[in-house]
Amino acid sequence: MKKVSVITVNFNHSHITEELLNSIAKENTYTAIEIIVIDNGSKINPVPDWKEKYSDVVFIRSDINLGFAGGNNVGIKAATGDCLFFVNNDTEFTKGLVESLVKTLDDETKVGIVSPKIRYFDQKDKLQYAGYTEMNYYTCRNNCIGQFEKDNGQYDQVTGKTGFAHGAAMMIKREAIDKAGLMPENFFLYYEEMDWCDHIKHAGYEVWVNMQALIYHKESVSVGKKSALKEYFMNRNRILFIRRNANLFQRLVFYVFFILIVTPRNIITYIKAGDKNFIKMLFKAIWWNLSNNINSTYLGYPLK
Secondary structure, eight states: OOOEEEEEEESSOHHHHHHHHHHHHHHOOOSSEEEEEEEESOSSOOHHHHHHHOTTSEEEEESSOOHHHHHHHHHHHHOOOSEEEEEOTTEEOOTTHHHHHHHHHHHOTTEEEEEEEEEESSSTTBEEESOBOOOBTTTTBOOBTTTTOBOSSTTTTOOEEOSOOBTTEEEEEHHHHHHHOSOOGGGOSSSHHHHHHHHHHHTTOEEEEEEEEEEEEOOSTTTOSSOHHHHHHHHHHHHHHHHHHSOHHHHHHHHHHIIIIIHHHHHHHHHHTTOTHHHHHHHHHHHHHHHSOTTOOOOOSOOO
16 A cells, blocks of 8 residues: 655644644545645744644644745655645545545556545535646646536546646655656745646656545635735746746747736736735736746745
8 A cells, every 4th residue: 555645734824724634534544644734934833732632643843934835845855655645734635535546646657646626615516626728838828627617527537637736636656756856946836836747747747637536625725815925926936937848939929928918917907906006016026037047046025
């Protein structure tokens, strides 16, 4: 039996993380498992209390916020599993989840990473993810299959290759990490799992979705559904993703598209929504890409 390391990152939402841990204890039946929780510099350190409540869980405290990728990379270095299951702390497990994903990685040698079906926690019959389409590198656009649709089983037969795994829940073979490398930490938030998937593909593996495995997602607990932080990193990292993964011609077309189409459209959207302060975040995101190389670790955002 393959050993699975479940890795999750907490940032200022210890009660949400506890709900995840409780759901694992209640729903998980896979025995060869270890659980690793990284606290990513939360204002109040929850680890001492957690160690008393959850004696079978490995807790690691970072004194600073390392971002989504950085926190998960801490977990990777501590993990001893053959398969590593990265889950957002705002997810909740269902029965058979781990077994189904492990079976995919066992049965399909070409698969390096697999995500389960994801439904919204607050609307349990509504899909969030049933796979991704491939990326259009000229526009940096792709589609999340099934999102917001009622789940009537319409995608249950499409288990197999997909464009990208979903960052909220993805299981990866240790050997794929060894070949593709760790998660790219210079993204900090957003697009890092897509960049990682591209590198995993380049290492010779396929990305799959398993529609027989299910997880629930509470969505955007850590950052919020709308914030300056989110707007900055979504724009900054969209550009960075193309810089790192597209060819020269694709990059040139994307730059024209972003400046002439995306930037004016976003500005109009911000003004209509009364979020004029987001305009500054947009230009800050563009400037970061003009003034930093693709491997720069400078975030360009004053994190607290």
